[in-house]
Amino acid sequence: MHNAWLRFAAVSESGRGLRGRTAVAGVGETTYYKRGQSTDPEFVLVVKAILAACEDAGINPREIDGFCSYSNDRNTPARLANALGLEELRYSNMQWGGGGGGAAAVVQNAASAVHAGSANVVVAYRGLAQGQFGRFGQGGRRPAVRGEFAYTLPYGVMSPAQMYAMRTTRLMWEHGIDRSAMRAVALAAYHHAQNNPRAVMYGRPLDAETYDSSRWITEPFRLYDCCLENDGGAAMIVTSAERAADLSDTPVLVLAAQQSGGHRSGAWVHNPTDYATSSFKLGAQHLYEQAGVTPDDVDVVQSYENFTGAVVMSLIEHGLCTYENANEVLTFENLRADGGSIPLNTSGGNLAECYMHGLGMQIEAVRQVRGDSTNQVPNVNVSLSNAGPMVEIASTAIYGTAEVLG
Amino acid sequence: MSSLAEGTYLPEGLTQPAPMRDGMDAPYWEGTREHELRVQRCADCGTHQWGPDWVCHACQSLNVEWVTVEPTARIYSWQRVHHPVHPALADHGPYIVVLVELPHADNLRMIGNLLGDPMQDIVIGSDVEAVFEDHDNGSPPYTLVHWQVAGS
Numbered sequence: 001m002h003n004a005w006l007r008f009a010a011v012s013e014s015g016r017g018l019r020g021r022t023a024v025a026g027v028g029e030t031t032y033y034k035r036g037q038s039t040d041p042e043f044v045l046v047v048k049a050i051l052a053a054c055e056d057a058g059i060n061p062r063e064i065d066g067f068c069s070y071s072n073d074r075n076t077p078a079r080l081a082n083a084l085g086l087e088e089l090r091y092s093n094m095q096w097g098g099g100g101g102g103a104a105a106v107v108q109n110a111a112s113a114v115h116a117g118s119a120n121v122v123v124a125y126r127g128l129a130q131g132q133f134g135r136f137g138q139g140g141r142r143p144a145v146r147g148e149f150a151y152t153l154p155y156g157v158m159s160p161a162q163m164y165a166m167r168t169t170r171l172m173w174e175h176g177i178d179r180s181a182m183r184a185v186a187l188a189a190y191h192h193a194q195n196n197p198r199a200v201m202y203g204r205p206l207d208a209e210t211y212d213s214s215r216w217i218t219e220p221f222r223l224y225d226c227c228l229e230n231d232g233g234a235a236m237i238v239t240s241a242e243r244a245a246d247l248s249d250t251p252v253l254v255l256a257a258q259q260s261g262g263h264r265s266g267a268w269v270h271n272p273t274d275y276a277t278s279s280f281k282l283g284a285q286h287l288y289e290q291a292g293v294t295p296d297d298v299d300v301v302q303s304y305e306n307f308t309g310a311v312v313m314s315l316i317e318h319g320l321c322t323y324e325n326a327n328e329v330l331t332f333e334n335l336r337a338d339g340g341s342i343p344l345n346t347s348g349g350n351l352a353e354c355y356m357h358g359l360g361m362q363i364e365a366v367r368q369v370r371g372d373s374t375n376q377v378p379n380v381n382v383s384l385s386n387a388g389p390m391v392e393i394a395s396t397a398i399y400g401t402a403e404v405l406g
Numbered sequence: 407m408s409s410l411a412e413g414t415y416l417p418e419g420l421t422q423p424a425p426m427r428d429g430m431d432a433p434y435w436e437g438t439r440e441h442e443l444r445v446q447r448c449a450d451c452g453t454h455q456w457g458p459d460w461v462c463h464a465c466q467s468l469n470v471e472w473v474t475v476e477p478t479a480r481i482y483s484w485q486r487v488h489h490p491v492h493p494a495l496a497d498h499g500p501y502i503v504v505l506v507e508l509p510h511a512d513n514l515r516m517i518g519n520l521l522g523d524p525m526q527d528i529v530i531g532s533d534v535e536a537v538f539e540d541h542d543n544g545s546p547p548y549t550l551v552h553w554q555v556a557g558s
Contacts, residue, residue, distance in 0.1 A: 142421055144545070148457060150423035150431075154550055155519050156416055157503055158491050165485035166505050173483070173530050216488035216500075268457025270505050271515050275483070 017290045020405045022111040023244030023251040025121075026057025026237040027363040032200050032354035036131025038231035045233030046075040046127035047083055053235040058247050059121060064237075066091030066119030068110045070102025071357055075127050091119035095395075099160065100304055100350075101388025103358030104395035108257035110238035120243070125235040126359040148268040160306060161226050164390050165218045168309030170276040172220060175323040179220070181330035182308035183211050185344065186224045186351055188335035189305065193348030196374040200230060201352035208332075225308040227350040234359040236366070252369045255382070255404060256290035257397040258283045266392035278313035278389030283396055288319070291398040293382050295319035298398075300343045300368045300377045302361040302385035305350045310389035315342070318384065318396070337375035346375040358387040362397065369399050414539055415519045415552055416501060419494030422544050431458040433472040438549035441538040443477040445511055446470050456514035477536030479506035479553065482515055484528045500524045504553055506534055521554040532556075 030040070030048045038045060054061045061084045067077035068091075077092035091113045095102030106124035113119045145153050157163060171177055190206035193199035206224060214223040244251035260283020263273040274281070288294055295318060303311045303318075312330060315321050320342055321329040335344040347353040347364035354360050365385035367373040381404050386396035425432040437444035446455040448462035449469040455462060462470050483505040490496050502520040507513045520528065521537055533556040540549045 144424040145421045146424050146426045147431075149421075150426075151457065152517055153421045154416075154423050154548075155503055155517055155552075156420065156487055156492070156495065156501055157517060161489075162485065162487055162491070162503070166483035166503070169485060170483040170505075170530075216486070218488060219486040264463055267463065268459070269515065269517055271456055275515075 018108070018111050018115060018257060019255055019290055019292060020253045020402070021115045021241055022238055022254045023241045024107070024236050024254065024366045024399065025059060025239045025244045025247050025251070026053045026055070027235070027366050028052025028054070028056055029198070029234040029356070029360060029363060030232045032198055032356070032360075033231040034200060035229035035231060038129045038131065042127045042129035042132055042233075043075050043079070045129060045231070046080065046125055046235070049127070049233035049235040050080070050084065050123055050125060053123065053237045057237045059237060062086060063121045064123055065089060066110065066113055066122035068093045068095070068106040068113070068122060068124045069126055070095035070106050071098055071100065071126070073126055075125075091122060097388070097391055097393050099306065099388050099391050100358035101391035101394045103304065103362055103387030104257055104385060104397040105259045105387070105393070106359070107236065107238065107254060107362060107397050108259060108395065111254045111257055114238055114240055120239060122238045123235050124238060124359070125233070126357050127233040128356060129231040130229055131231060151269045161217050161221050164307055164310065165221055166270065167276050167390055168220050168307065171309060171313055174276055176327070177312055178327045181312050181326050182225055183208060184330050184332045184335055185305065185308040185311045186211055187332045189345045189349045189351035191332070192337060192346050192375045193352035196348050196353055199348040199353040200228060201348060220309065221307055224351070227306050228352075228355040230354045230356065232354055232356050234356045234363060236359070236363060250370065250401065252366045252399050253402060253405070255293065255398040255400045256287045257395070258287045258290065259393050259395045260284070260286075261393045276313070278310050278317050279391065279394040280314055280317035280386065280389065280396060283394065284318045287396050287398060291382070291400070291404075293398065293400075293404065297382045298384045299380040299382050300337070300346060300365070300384070302345055302347070302349065302365045304358045304361060304387045304389055305345065306389065311344075314386050314389045318386065337373075337377050343375075343377045346373055346377065361385050361387070365397070365399050369401060414541070415521060417494050417498055420492060422541065423548055423550075424546060430460060434458060435548060437472075437474065438538060438551055439547070441549070442474045443536055443551065444472045444474050445508075445514060447473045454508070454511035454514050456516060475508060475511045477551075478510075478556070479508045479516065479534050479536070481505075481520075481528065481530050481532045481534060482507040483530065484520065486524070486528075502526070502528065504528070504534070506553055516551070518550070518552045521552050522558060
């Protein structure tokens with residue numbers, strides 16, 4: 001740990017870092033659909049989201065000169081540049097890894113490109129229409145599989161829930177984490193979705209009894225511990241802090257954005273050195289160091305729910321509660337935007353707004369800084385949003401106001 | 407060490423395993439056919455390693471060997487799968503997946519099914535022993551490694 005802290009300090013002293021150099025000038029999303037119900041092709045969803053983000057920012061789409069996405073997004077920068085009429089494409093970037101591990105990394109990558117002068121207006125985006133391209137939650141249909149999956153698929157470990165359940169079992173066993181903490185995460189998400197007309201679960205509230213009686217997907221996950229599957233598109237416009245200040249009196253600064261993996265976090269067949277982890281133990285420390293804030297400064301949190309157990313890990317590893325007090329702190333009352341001490345997943349998140357591989361949760365973190373969330377927390381200056389807990393490379397970001405820079 | 411008396415733990419029709427085309431993990435799959443549990447061990451630093459890789463993760467040596475280890479372990483984590491995601495499992499009912507660790511091989515971890523009653527209580531830390539499940543009709547033929555509570 002000592003050596004790790006020296007490393008963090010070195011970054012700060014060198015004067016490098018993203019803190020306040022770039023901003024999210026605009027955000028946009030399409031209608032969010034249940035899986036398979038999009039009336040638009042996936043590519044059109046992405047274009048619509050980008051156009052919405054440009055309109056939100058007050059930027060002509062032809063000013064875009066860079067694209068960042070993740071999870072092998074099918075909608076390539078070259079095709080988007082054609083469709084949007086770009087005169088010049090200066091930067092494109094794909095974050096490796098499946099799932100939503102890249103949802104904050106795309107902001108890091110876009111902000112890094114802007115800060116480096118590689119491009120001026122970079123879009124971070126994600127489009128999903130599983131009905132058109134196949135589902136995540138379905139097992140492999142190939143007759144034979146080689147490599148890592150040869151050690152899992154034949155034993156019935158196929159879906160994301162099945163791939164990640166055992167980390168949560170181990171977390172609960174090692175640290176005495178109660179199901180009540182996981183239930184509180186689900187209840188908070190559904191509670192917030194009832195105020196968010198964009199949410200797929202808008203008008204469909206969840207109570208504790210329904211959660212407790214819901215069917216097992218795979219123990220320890222019940223139905224409501226698992227994220228949705230949806231169709232839609234989402235986009236964020238990242239540009240320099242100076243340009244953002246021209247566009248808005250209250251620009252939303254990127255205070256920090258960080259990828260996060262630990263020792264052998266990608267080791268095959270569930271062999272990371274540290275197993276019951278969200279993969280944020282190191283990245284969260286870099287995050288706070290870069291942003292120049294502490295966990296106590298965080299006003300509101302979007303914590304990516306692939307599964308509720310991972311949110312518990314993520315909150316602990318971001319220093320927002322501890323292994324020892326998680327059962328007491330992670331209650332529905334504490335996680336609500338209306339009066340809670342750790343307002344969590346205020347759009348409904350991946351459980352109840354939409355599973356846009358977490359990019360919607362980055363957008364919600366930006367909205368909380370702007371003050372236009374449907375579950376607005378008062379006086380937000382520091383807004384945290386993480387992505388893809390438990391995957392090999394997760395990511396996490398902090399957005400905030402210029403006030404934080406002092 | 408024992409073999410399944412009859413049948414297989416999960417129904418036929420699931421995706422079958424095959425060795426990697428570059429040969430990296432062929433010794434493991436060949437070992438299972440002989441009902442031996444083979445894992446990697448670094449010839450330079452002696453660290454056991456799983457999953458397989460060309461490089462020792464402990465000392466970065468390329469001199470990684472295969473050794474046969476005692477097919478025993480203890481339960482490190484588990485899940486009981488209720489919701490099937492493959493047509494072959496549609497009417498099968500719950501099944502148990504365990505992550506086991508091998509204390510005699512640097513606590514490397516392996517995945518298998520836990521044999522016996524699918525609704526049995528599962529206790530982390532329990533000693534388990536390997537059970538080799540042959541699939542002679544596979545293409546290529548293969549053998550899975552399951553686990554059962556020791557002495558059961």
